[in-house]
Amino acid sequence: MKSLTRSPWLLHYDAASCNGCDIEVLACLTPIYDVERFGVINTGNPKHADILLITGGINEQCESVVRQIYSQMPKPKVVVAVGICACDGGIFKECYNIKGGIDTVLPVDIYVPGCAARPEAIIDGVVKAVALLQEKHNEHKKKESGK
């Protein structure tokens, strides 16, 4: 069933980002890139979202929040780490307050490096995430019918 590939809803969350990657994520919604063409909606509600776009590293303040947002998202769900800080801590890797990238607290599926990540790369990452979403849904269906 191709239902999930035509309507991927994003949740964008800024963990400990400098906002550079966040601006690029929002740029994807503007007329130049226009991701709504692909049915992508930027919803602010984890309960409505399929894909979690996270920017920035993890520090102590945002760790529990990131875990909570992830747990509030219904399955199937995919995590996309946008920017090198979200991938492995980036230029803040050695800092005493940054634990590392998002994969220190969540299972990340797609990594989009860059500082800041370009909108084209972000869209590419979202497209890969959508295909992965469909795969996860199909696996889940097989498991359900297998039971």
Place this chain on the structure above:
Amino acid sequence: MQTAIAIILFLVFAPIIGGLLSGLDRIVTARLQGRKGPPLLQPFYDVRKLLAKQVVLVNNVQDFLVYGFLVFIVFTGCLFFSGGDILLVFFALTLAAIFFMMSACSANSPYSNMGAQRELLQMMAYEPMVLIVAIGFYMSTGTFSVAEIIASDSPAIWKLPGVFIGFLFILAIKLRKSPFDLSTSHHAHQEMCKGLTTEISGNILGFVEISHWYENVFLMGVVGMFFIHRPWWSVLIAIAVILLVYFLEVLADNIFPRIKWQLMLKVTWIVTLATGVLNLVVLAAIE
């Protein structure tokens, strides 16, 4: 027999027409913003996806209340399109809206509760005008029955121009378009997450979307009722007016910001008085 046919046609075609209207809304919005926009069938893809997702229920009454919303919206539309009593139709609509508001109230989330409170304020704003529409039809045609109103010799718009304008004003509230999209909105999650629909997910959210499609088709039907009378071509005029009104609502959605509830109440009641009540007073004086 005719009643049964009308009901079946409404049940089957209203969600299709509602979804297409919603898709048209998104495309027109995108073009007005200089973008290309999603495909026309996008709302159907969205609902199909929602029906396939896991539901995160927050309590054991949430889904029952949303089903109540869907059932009563369908009942409202069926009653209207089979020619029933317009007053009963509007009361059923209010009951459906209460079910939706209660499902938002039942969740423990502050966003959801605030959305429910704003929804109640919105109902306070538009209910007087809606009742004036029903009274206006009675005063101009002598009956509350939709079947008889649309079979009269002249369209209701000639005697009810003020009521029509007032109804268009509050239509923005019912369709959840700026400046009155306070309780939940397709675009704005900046204010209170998603307001009413914050705690609703998965297939329950899909049913909320389908209910909104039924509701929009019903509301457009009420707009058309001002123009339909005995000749068959009046239906074509009604459809043209409906499309124009829908475009104006989408245009208003893109131009106006959201206003506060105090201003919404004030402005809506003033417009209700100046257009609806004045129209009824003039009508009573003439007859």
